[in-house]
Amino acid sequence: MKQYLFTALLCALSLCAQAQRLSRDYQNESLSKVLEDLNAATSDQTIYFIYDELEDFTVTSHFSDLPLKEAIREVIGFYPMKVTYDDNRIFIECTQKEDAKVIGRVVDAEGQPIEFANVSLHGVADPNSSDRNSTYINGGVSNENGDFVIPCREKKIMLKVTYVGYKTVTRHVSVGNIGTITLLPETYMVKGVEVKGEIPQYKMAQGGMTVDVQHSILHDIGTADDLLSMIPMVQSKDGKFEVLAKGEPEIYINNKKVRDPSELKQLKSVDIKSVDVITSPGAKYNAEVNAVIRIKTLKPQGDGLSLMVTSDTWKNNKWNNYDDLTLKYRIGGLEVFANVALDNGHYSNDQDLEQELHIKKDFFDVHADLPVRSSWTELQYKGGLSYDFNTDHSLGLSFSSQKIFYNRFKSDMTQNYLKNGAFYGDVLLNTDIDELDKPVWELNTYYVGKVGKLDIDLNATMLQRKTESHLNQQEYSQELGDRTITTLNHEDRKMMAGKLVLSYPVWKGVLSGGTEATSTKSYGRNFNEEGIIPETDNEMKEKNIAGFAEYELQLGQWRLNAGLRFEHVKTDYYSFGEWQQEPSRTYNDWFPNLSAAWQKDKWSAQLSYSKRITRPPYRMLESMIVYDSRMFYEGGNPLLRPSVRQGIDLNFTYSWLTFVAGFTRENDLFTHIGRVYDEEKEIAIFQPMNFDHQDRVYATFVASPKLGFWQPTATLHYYQQMFDAESYGAPKKLNKPEFSFDLKSWFVICPTMKALLQIGYTGSNHWAFMYRGDSFAVNARLQKSFFNERLSCTLYANDIFRTAKTKMTTYYAIGLTDQDVYTYTQCVGLTLSYNFNVSGSKYKGSGAGNDEKNRL
Template identity: 40%
Template sequence: MKIFLLATCLFLGVLSSASATPTIVGKVVNAQQQPLSLVNVVVLNPTDSAFIQGAVTDENGQFRIEVPRGQAYLLRLTSVEYEPLFKSVTSDDAGTLTLKARHYALKEVVVKADRPQYKVVTGGLSVDISNTILAHSGTATDVLRQLPRVNVENDGSVNVFSKGTPEIYINNKKVQDKSELEQLKSTDIKAIEVITSPGARYNATVKSVIRIKTMRAQGDGLSFRADNNVKYNTYWTGFQEDYLKYRHGGWEAFMDAYVFTFVSAQDPHLREEIQGSDNIVVDQHIRNMSRTWGLHAKWGTNYDFNSDNSLGFSYALTRYFYDKGYSIEGSQDIMKNGNPIGHIDHDYTSNELVGPNHEANAYYIGKLGKLGIDLNMTYLWNKNNENKLSKETSLQLHSQNVTTHHAQNNRLTAGKLLLSYPLWKGTINMGTELTSTYSKGEYRNDEGIVKSTSTEIKERNAAGFAEYQLTFGSLSANAGLRYEHVVSDYYEQGAWQKGPSRRYSDWFPSLSLAWHKGKWGLQGSYVYKTKRPSYGMLSNEVQYDNRYFYEGGNPYLRPEMVKSLSLMASYAWLSAEVGHEYTKDVMLWTATLYNGQDIGFSRNLNFDSFQYLYASVVASPKFGCYQPTYELNFSRQHLDAKGYGSGKNMNKPNFFFSLRNRFSFPHDFTVYVNFRHSFGEDYGFNHMSPTSNLGLQLMKQFCNKAWTVNLFVNDLLKTNEVKSYTYADRVNLSKYGYEYSRRVSLTVTYNFNTSQSKYKGTGAGNAERGRL
């Protein structure tokens, strides 16, 4: 904290010295009030039109130009797509300047300038949405499904190739749940940035960010949206969501209610090979299913005092009212040293109670002169309890029941402050983020087959950061430095444990350079990040799977430290990226013997070093109403798996191919045909066999887009089967089966007087929320 206070003092000193130079500021928009980037702004002498100074607008349409003191100025604004604009100014605030689109009439044919779909930005890639058929995709979720290097799973979870789960922002607001993406219409989206090298303002664990930029919010009054969904994949599931919002002037209040039911089902065949004092092989088949239904409700309000100052608060409640699971026709055949020793009929039942979970967020976004302030605060409290009964019946081996109880309680308090100020040709950002987390878990086995545990983790993280964003003509740069001090105390049965308790003090630098001109773009980045184990991974519990196999946590896990280099290039609708990561103390899921016994034990362990190379090529040409996206991804790890006891070389190259087809027809009718194929993948000690998925989506809008009917078929050919293998130290595992990914989904949406939310809170402690 002392470091942050010292940095703040230095920052304020810089501000006082920087304010001595007069600076003209302003914002450039089009006729739809959308910010325009890369507009040339030149300051001229109004007497003789002599050149004084020049700049280009940033991604928000804003510009800042230092000028001599004490005279009037003439601004000239030019862009290839718009008519030139001249504006006389006598103060340092030029206000909002509107450019008119330029049209060329040739024999009754209107030709408009065509902007590139892909544009390199600092730290990643920007994809134009409003000027493509992506604007008619449906919702933000549907748009994300079509973006390069972005994959949206059936449950709505989002992943970025080689970078994992991203933080997603709609303007300045952090997306807390996937329903927010469903509420945002694609026609309201201007552009989406996929940032694969996030800077110092983000938590050191964040490896990717998706920033969704929308059109200017319009409309007052009452608006309403209702989504009704039904899915079928042997089991019926679905949801009903109602979103109500009232806006008047600067004030807005909203309410969201989401009632859902879903089924998780598997039909796997498992094989466990344990090479201890004896060679044990367990062949297991157990079909299992669980059904959940619950409620997620959110209420919030916010007020815009003016265009620069906004205040808001939101509260969310989640509760599962029913969550039960069971197995069907489970069996195990056991062999010892090549000889069968018994057959076990195995079934289980589980009952889980989740919630009520509470989350409150508050924010203030404003300006004091040229100083920008972004303050967010978050409080989170959640809990869940699970009871499970496993019954094992055998004529050859002893029969037994295994009863387990698991309870988990988590609390999080967090705050984040970001200050920004224009400095020279860029912006300096400084701030701090503080989090305090408490996690308590209890695990009990009535029969004493596995040990009972009671663990508590108390963790505090104090961070300070600074970064400078600079735009100079076609070049832009971002250099940042983040400091994090973490104190983590671990308790077992109420007693503090020295070994698992940790203290960390780390610096995380980042640097990104980007060049963009016309249809060409180039960007290079270096970032230093960390990945901390989740609180579940740090638990000391041992979960019983069967009498020869357990899985659990590892309280001695250390965080990963990751150094990443990447290079990206783009031309119009074509982009490519290559990158390399070096990870120290990588955390990998593997298996070993449990306390030297003939029992397998799966958990996460640290390994000395791990290298990962990846490359990606994306092409998205346009053919009228048809716009395909071809994507080919490559990755390869470097891990000395054999040196760690594995019997396999796990360094084979991995290839992934996808083809997304979009057809936009008249009368608001859109068709998507998406295909993806993985040629197999090695990661850590695990191997995934080839798999593919063909999906079909039909979307039709009616009544001036008030009604939307969306039919989606996933895994049409039923080829998305799971075939995985783990080759570890004296323990080998395999899994083959189907997870009911083939499904038909129908969603009917009604919109009344829709308008985009003005809530700008980003939340705080977002990385800690993920660990919980």
């Protein structure tokens, strides 16, 4: 044992003896603070400098895996600095000792920073002198954020800014902070070739790609909610987001999990630096995660009070509005924030249904018209605080809840029944569901810190969600008789979770590992007074304990990643207080992930593999029965098993071009299917069941060129399942592929105004037991900002030609259901947003048990 310990100690010492390599992301940070951070990150060298002398110089830089000396050269850039090395000591001083400085920022016509712009200072010529030529005094170059700081002994000077492809700006200024200088484009021809600058929009990220928002036309589109619907490979559907071929993603803002959609409405797009779309998540994410969207914001600047007010009003068949107010106060490392939102909305759809059912020897043909209307008024509120002790330690706490003033669902379904081709009866079913206000709250806390070279990320979450709804249904039928169905549904769900992630640099990479633990209780009771549907009383207790490790290695132009996650899940199922053996289960699963990526200049490629799992939502696992009609029920399935999928993804990126292709096999796929519930009473039920496996192939091509004032983004997508539906009773093979096309055309009218025309088409296809018809939609928006982007006004129109309808047919062994649905997506709306001193939140928590929250 001593020999093993001695060997381990030698290995550890050898690793520490290697030159420290650093990875950092600085955004408009003082050079003095940056040097303090670099000095704290190394134990074998010391950096000496005069704090006040370098404080005015700002640093915006991102670098990975650099030795300390190269990192220092990276952050100093073109500033007039002298660096002296003396053994283990590094001395840094400004070579120009003037107390006064000219400080400013260079941006383009869209407000985006321009890096490497030449800034020169010249003396102002004396008008009484015969020599009218100005004298060169000093000069500098703008950094990644467009910032420049140039020492200057004169009080009044002439400033000149030049950059290839832009018109030169000359301005008389006084020393100090001169503000922002805007350069206008000046395209010109060189032997027939138009010269213009270009910043790559897409870059490879671990398991996916990164979209540069800060330098794109999307930077001021509005909110993060508006932005994500414009990101390639991301679709907005029914208020949620989907990644093509992957499904619903987990969304993070600066490592903080988004649990409430209002969080995306509160974040301004101008505060977003980039968006990562991860199609092959690593080991630190829960094994249930299909895809991840990571939103990275620009670092908040300045202290004081900030205010953001947003009002969104739209009209489809009814008026809807969403009003949001966010207040933040920052001083030093402390930030206190509060948010309140009022959601007054309506949802409507009209369904035309046809059902064919074979029960015993009888054949039933049912035609139904189902108009659905729901309305709600909710108040959502959230508050919290965070404190940054220094660049290495941060704590935070947040609390959120809601108040339901009104939430009601109504439908009046007319049904016509034929039995064996003869008239059987007409039924009118009136349904009224009223949801009562019950406690719903969530408490999150976090600590993010660094001890030496060890990064620590700790999150804890508690939540409670109670719901109670009263369902009143009245059936009227001369042929089949009248019927009353009164149902009370009560649900109570509680969760506690914690997650710890540790990261440490090892050799040329970073080793990370940690643990995540979740404890959940879910109780549900469903009681029907008339006894038409059976009473249920279910309770599930589930504990999930996971451990994971991941190593990312950078070798020149290659980046390699390997991770492994282990999850132990134990579920106890109770019915009417008695433990049930069959649905009570224990799972022990390993989930590996591997990726290899290559990047050079604007070219990049990545191959990745991952194993994931999908656990059924708790509602699917309940035995509760829902009354849909006299002959058709819906219900859960306590015996449902999780599905496990393995996938391979291949990504190619070149500047504004991206291609993604992949293959997934999902074992124990669960989806809904119809079967006989009560043969004597001739009742069918629609409930989830497991099926052997489903294979899927997919490919996506995205192009986003910049063609002057026209900036289009075109997406072509192919998706196909390979699923043996016939062996489960479907009448034919259901493997028709999906082909879809989306074109978003942005037109830049002027720096403060832009317009969008979006055209989307999805062809008919098959998924599981379902045929999905084609769909087509045209959307448009006009956006204008005022008062230096403090006030924004957006006029939009969706589904202009009322063509975004849903047509689908679900096949099963005893029949089929054909649906033609329109959800009143045609609408026109106006969004007004006013912002005062707004910047991204300092809150850095990511939450814990995030996938368990989704299941709840």
